[in-house]
Amino acid sequence: MLTIGGLLASDGKLAATDVPLLTLLAMGAFLPIAEMAMIGRRLGDTLGATRRLAAVHNEVPVVADGPGAAPRVPAAATADLKAVDFRYDHANRPALEGVSFDLAPGATVALVGPSGAGKTTAAHLLLRFWDPVSGALHLDGDDLRTYRLEEMRERIALVAQDTYLFNASIRENLLVAQPDASDEEIVEAIARAGLAEFVESLPEGLDTVVGERGAQLSGGQRQRVAIGRALLKDAPLLILDEATSHLDGGTERLVHEALDELMRDRTTLVIAHRLSTVRDADLIVVLDRGQIVEAGTHEELVGTPGLYAELVSHQTRAAATADAGD
Numbered sequence: 001m002l003t004i005g006g007l008l009a010s011d012g013k014l015a016a017t018d019v020p021l022l023t024l025l026a027m028g029a030f031l032p033i034a035e036m037a038m039i040g041r042r043l044g045d046t047l048g049a050t051r052r053l054a055a056v057h058n059e060v061p062v063v064a065d066g067p068g069a070a071p072r073v074p075a076a077a078t079a080d081l082k083a084v085d086f087r088y089d090h091a092n093r094p095a096l097e098g099v100s101f102d103l104a105p106g107a108t109v110a111l112v113g114p115s116g117a118g119k120t121t122a123a124h125l126l127l128r129f130w131d132p133v134s135g136a137l138h139l140d141g142d143d144l145r146t147y148r149l150e151e152m153r154e155r156i157a158l159v160a161q162d163t164y165l166f167n168a169s170i171r172e173n174l175l176v177a178q179p180d181a182s183d184e185e186i187v188e189a190i191a192r193a194g195l196a197e198f199v200e201s202l203p204e205g206l207d208t209v210v211g212e213r214g215a216q217l218s219g220g221q222r223q224r225v226a227i228g229r230a231l232l233k234d235a236p237l238l239i240l241d242e243a244t245s246h247l248d249g250g251t252e253r254l255v256h257e258a259l260d261e262l263m264r265d266r267t268t269l270v271i272a273h274r275l276s277t278v279r280d281a282d283l284i285v286v287l288d289r290g291q292i293v294e295a296g297t298h299e300e301l302v303g304t305p306g307l308y309a310e311l312v313s314h315q316t317r318a319a320a321t322a323d324a325g326d
């Protein structure tokens with residue numbers, strides 16, 4: 001514009017005073033065009049994100065709501081597995097085979113066994129993350145498939161092997177379990193989960209953001225947040241999957257006290273590698289490669305040669321070696 005305007009003005013075909021004005025107009029006309037190009041780019045990003053969202057949205061859930069079971073009073077729950085077979089997609093062997101056991105009201109049932117035995121799978125089936133290939137699971141006498149999912153999962157609290165935390169504050173991460181909990185209830189849950197001291201040491205206390213997937217917390221702290229959630233949820237059936245595996249001696253004792261209180265009068269399924277934590281269970285179910293190999297109380301099982309007696313003697317020996325090392 002400047003060059004051509006200059007030439008035209010020098011030829012006398014354009015008033016010299018018009019040249020700056022025309023230049024400004026030309027620049028003004030280009031701005032919206034540049035914006036349109038930017039919108040095009042943004043549209044591309046948005047379309048990409050929408051496609052990814054749609055893929056999640058269109059995914060067919062593996063389990064669906066049942067017609068709904070009769071409403072329950074929040075008393076101790078009963079649950080059972082009846083001849084449950086389960087196999088993960090593409091797995092070459094079943095994860096569970098003919099597994100049956102009962103959780104009586106208020107009882108503590110322990111699942112033990114080597115890694116990969118199917119303990120977590122059994123716990124997840126109780127939460128109906130999947131349905132069994134054959135057999136059935138019941139909660140309070142009703143097949144899990146008759147419940148509406150939300151109604152069913154309201155009655156079960158899970159402290160999982162790896163806890164999922166959202167990139168939000170500790171308070172919000174606890175509220176996931178019980179959205180209408182009061183501040184007092186949250187503070188109480190924090191104290192009972194053995195987290196009070198840690199939360200106090202944080203710059204923003206309960207409002208401290210924990211990072212993507214809780215990256216700013218240690219494994220033990222994440223687990224205690226999960227225990228805090230279970231305490232807040234106050235559900236009649238409790239499932240603990242290796243709840244104390246990441247804890248050190250001092251905090252472990254704190255958390256054990258909290259867990260003992262949580263388990264009192266509540267039906268509990270506890271999965272633990274360390275057998276000292278399952279000694280007091282009403283029933284110990286020993287799983288190996290998806291099958292129940294033994295079941296009974298600690299006294300019954302240590303006395304009979306088998307996997308449980310082996311695991312106990314192995315751990316006692318390991319503990320003795322560790323003590324000798326100290």
Ligand SMILES: Nc1ncnc2c1ncn2[C@@H]1O[C@H](COP(=O)(O)OP(=O)(O)OP(=O)(O)O)[C@@H](O)[C@H]1O
Nearest residue numbers: 088089091095114115116117118119120121122161
């Ligand atoms: N999502 C999955 N997809 C396919 N196979 C799986 C999946 N989860 C577990 N498995 C397989 O199912 C079997 C049982 O796994 P599970 O997690 O129940 O074991 P576990 O007893 O909880 O072991 P650990 O003590 O190590 O936690 C294993 O062979 C495992 O490889």
Ligand SMILES: [Mg+2]
Nearest residue numbers: 119120121161
């Ligand atoms: Mg497991």
